[in-house]
Amino acid sequence: MELKIRDESGCVHTLEVDTVSKTVSLNGAESIPYQIIRGSEGIEAVRLDHRRLPVEFSRDGIRLSLLLDGVSHALERETTYAFLQRAKEGPxxxxxxxxxxxxxxxxxxxxxxxxxxxxxxxxxxxxxxxxxxxxxxxxxxxxxxxxxxxxxxxxxxxxxxxxxx
Amino acid sequence: MAFRRLRIRKRAPRPSRIQSMLVANRGEIALRIIRAGWELGIHSVLAASEADIDSLPARVADQVVSLGGGGAGETYLSLERIIEAAKESEVQAIHPGYGFLSENPTFSRRCEEEDLIFIGPSADAMEKLGDKVWAKKKAEELKIPIIPGSKDVVKDAREAFQIAKRVGYPVLIKAAAGGGGRGMRVVQHPRDLKNAFLSAQQEATLAFGDDACFLEKYLAKPRHVEIQMMADTRGQVRHLFERECSIQRRHQKLLEEAPCLKVSHLLRRSMIQASIGLVRAAKYYGVCTMEFLVDRNRAYFIECNTRVQVEHPVTEQITGIDIVRAGIRIAGREKIPFSQHQVKRQGHAIECRINAEDPRRGFAPTPGRVEELILPAGPGIRVDTHLCPGYTVPDLYDSLVAKVIAFGRTRKEAINRMERALREMVIRGFPTTLPFHRRLLAHQTFRRGKSWTRFVEQQGSRLTEPDDLESERGLMAAALLLADEEDHPPVGKPIPEDQGASWALGGTPEQQDAPWN
CATH class of the missing domain: 2.40.50.100 (RNA polymerase II/Efflux pump adaptor protein, barrel-sandwich hybrid domain)
Incomplete structure (x- = not known):
């Protein structure tokens, strides 16, 4: 599955997630194996490139909040709708x-x-x-x-x- | 050899004169004091606010007294409530820890009147050394260099202008009763002086109930070096060497270490001599810290903290002396049982303060619930924390949640151990300063020991923003979690209402359940 995600600086990145073979690749780079670790209260961590990273994830529409290994990330899913919305509003x-x-x-x-x-x-x-x-x-x-x-x-x-x- | 035992007395030590004490503080320092108390056979009663009634120190204490609900003002800062709690629990002594009432001479005096032992200095000595004006005057008399500036409290903006003109810009305005960076302003140009002065006064009133401020010259690239002191009621004064605390943000210390490898032997000696002189001059007893700014191989005395400090563990690690326990015994009129020669230092220790703050949002506080906790351990690692899984950091008090202390034979080994510890450590639930410290420890300037008090600010986003690897991981994790969500749509598991609102992550439960566009 291909996803587009905007980072805090406004750059859009393309990510390819293969949910069958469990690999993820960023901007066409080499695929990295991943694993999702679930606990009694939902997802607790992800394993990326063999390192376990504790995670908290929440989504508000297209806004994604992530706390990964102690680092907070505020990302946005880039969709056609979001793109058009931004274009319509303009600066x-x-x-x-x-x-x-x-x-x-x-x-x-x-x-x-x-x-x-x-x-x-x-x-x-x-x-x-x-x-x-x-x-x-x-x-x-x-x-x-x-x-x-x-x-x-x-x-x-x-x-x-x-x-x- | 972190804990070298001092062979001092052949007789078994007499039981402490203090049999019971009220711990009038919270968080990690409350726990630290209770631990010291237990080792001395003291019955510890914790005075806890409603928010802290089930905290780790409350679980470890021998007894807990409630201070009722509310913020610091109604609980830990309320002199009457604390005295009441002490009477209720019939203790002999009160330990104020740091912050709150620890440097309030009115409180110390009140304890004396109520026949309670205040674990700290006498009110008289606190009034002298704790007062920056008195301490500076005394320092001048003793020929100890101080930073040029106002001799007394600056009355108004006009006087501030005159003094600033005399010492030269840039200047620093700070609250007389302050500490820890609150009520401090740096002024670069005369045109900003008036506003800065008024806002510093306002902040001082808000934080300490006293608007007295003073003004001094601002040094270009200083290091913060401090001397740990202790003195007993018989007039014996001992120093426990220095600590280096240059890694700060807005005058809030973030990382401390001992010893300071960048001061010369001569300069260290002069700071120690100055500290001994000041302690003697105030007839001080208890533990205290003399703070200096070191700029171009000159040390300027800045202030004295008349209490145990947050960063005391680094000194404990290199000297093997338990400072908190010593403070309690001194308050019990016991003699310091070792001579100055017996105080030896060995190795190097570093402390990282882990705060519930998000470095990416200007270190804004991030109170929240601890969902998962893994504390580092292993050789040379000590962790002082009140966190436990399921604990909620309240938004009422300060944001320090853990202190990680690494000890090694050399500074390099200590840094290496700290890096290892921070890699192991997990606090899931709210953002902390953990990633900041990981980046700091990897920074070449820090590793070479070339930091100064404004190093963190000068580095800007390099220490607060994620590096390339962290950003890449963030993007990949976001993508795979989104993909996973589409594969397994959420089964409508309701989010409890009390969790949703106050969280640093995400919005309200309604927003989280909102459909995709």
């Missing part, structure tokens, strides 16, 4: 949802609704595990919606604000 209509990377308490909101922000500006300060975490803008644009207030407790992936690029 002009960019609506960026800024999500909380960690659970915590909002200790400061540095912007107001409608404010212009530059890439890298601190938008929100999130207090978690005794640390002040500054959350900065991933792009330049306008704060179109502000969805949190100071002192609010937020869960992971909670949408903090929306930026229109």
């Amino acid at each position: 002009q209509q960019g609506r960026i949802e800024l999500r909380s990377p960690i659970p915590g308490i909002i200790s400061a909101v540095e912007v107001t609704k409608g404010e212009k922000v530059k890439k890298g500006d601190v938008l929100v300060v999130l207090q978690a595990m005794k640390m002040e975490n500054e959350i900065s803008s991933p792009a330049s644009g306008v704060v179109s919606e502000l969805l949190v207030v100071e002192g609010e407790k937020v869960a992971i992936d909670h949408i903090l604000l929306i930026i229109k690029a």
Whole structure:
């Protein structure tokens, strides 16, 4: 089976998985044997090239989250639909949802609704595990919606604000 | 020969004066203290918050007292709750560990008033040495070099400007009551000074309830070297050599080692002499650490930590002296039973701090449940951790989950053993700093011992992002798991609600069950 996966930097890789002979190959390179190790609560590890790598895997539509041997990966499955979706949205209509990377308490909101922000500006300060975490803008644009207030407790992936690029 | 026994006394040691103690801390240090207590025949009572009531230290302690629910403020930082817990359990002494109330002189004084032994220095000595202003003034009197900067607390932004102009940019603003990097700001240009000063004050208020900040010159490429000290109530002062803690991120130590191979014998001697002088000047007893920044073969005294430190195991490994046990015995008015000559060091030790933080997301905390745990072992490896399978790291407290300590005859052997240990170690459930340490240990600059305090920041993504092999493995694993899912569609196994939401991985259970496009 052929799969296309986008990595964090936006590169698309082609992978060939043979579920019968249990081999996987990346970008046409040599096939590597693999094995899936299942425990009582689902998949526990994969064996890749004879090394056992503990794994956690979850999927949200095309978004794939992977914790492999302690390393977190945020990947995306490249499908025709995703490709068209990106092409349709384009960079002009960019609506960026800024999500909380960690659970915590909002200790400061540095912007107001409608404010212009530059890439890298601190938008929100999130207090978690005794640390002040500054959350900065991933792009330049306008704060179109502000969805949190100071002192609010937020869960992971909670949408903090929306930026229109 | 990691544990060379010191032959000191012929008589059997007298039983410790302290018979019972309250451990007013959590996590690995609580466990470490309980272990030391058990070896001394002390009845250990753990004061645990609701979140920690079934943690490993709570299982190992002789007795557990609940501090109730809530974050650090309502539990481990609440002076009244801790004193109440001590009275309730009728203990003789309180061990504060590190962090929380360990450096709070009000707490130490309160213990004295309540006739409880505070395992640490006297309130008076803590107020002196623990206070950066006092310590620096004393250091100047004793002709110990300090970093040029403000002599006292900086009152306002205007005064900050004046001092910054005198010592020259870049400058560093830090909280007087601080430590561990909180409330610290580096300012490169005068135009950023005002904002940085105000935000440092704000953070200091939030973290320590005290907005006092001071300002000093920022050194270009310093190493962090510290001297482990101990002194007893009879005025005997001993040093246990130095530790090198240059591998830090935003002033948070990540890896420590002992000894420091890059300081000259002469410089080491001068740091030790300075440390002894300061301990004597404050009439200090207990264990403490004197921190120095070493820049171009000059050592500047920065501060004193009046408590046991996170990185104490590396010194224990090279000297064979149990620092936590020593601290308890000193508090029980016992004499240090060895002379300075009997303190010998041997070999090299390294400690890696494994935090529940994701290096890929700017070291953001990643609390979660331990799904699988394999701790490394074998020759020369020690692990201090409170993790156990099924344990959930709460999001209320700090993120240190394990300390892996490697010991070898040489630094090279210690690094080699550490690499082996980290390869064996598995924590499945949440991202940790484990991959960061694996990359760091393989880094040539680190292996050559040429690190300095901003090495990690300077390296940028090289240490935090996966290398080629890790990225390839990630892609391949993702692909084969997707292929497997299509082969065996999920049998609709519901995900328990309490797991889904707080996880670093994936979204809510509803999202995870969402159909393919």
